[in-house]
């Protein structure tokens with residue numbers, strides 16, 4: 001299961017599970033990268 005994602009801006013995002021990771025990543029994107037619109041699949045593709 002993927003629970004970590006390193007955002008290109010240098011932010012390290014961790015979730016309890018994939019759903020949590022996607023939620024946290026979307027929240028980070030909305031706050032820091034409002035022009036980036038990633039889907040769940042795209043987020044999980046760059047997660048590890």
Ligand SMILES: [Zn+2]
Nearest residue numbers: 007009011032
């Ligand atoms: Zn970022």
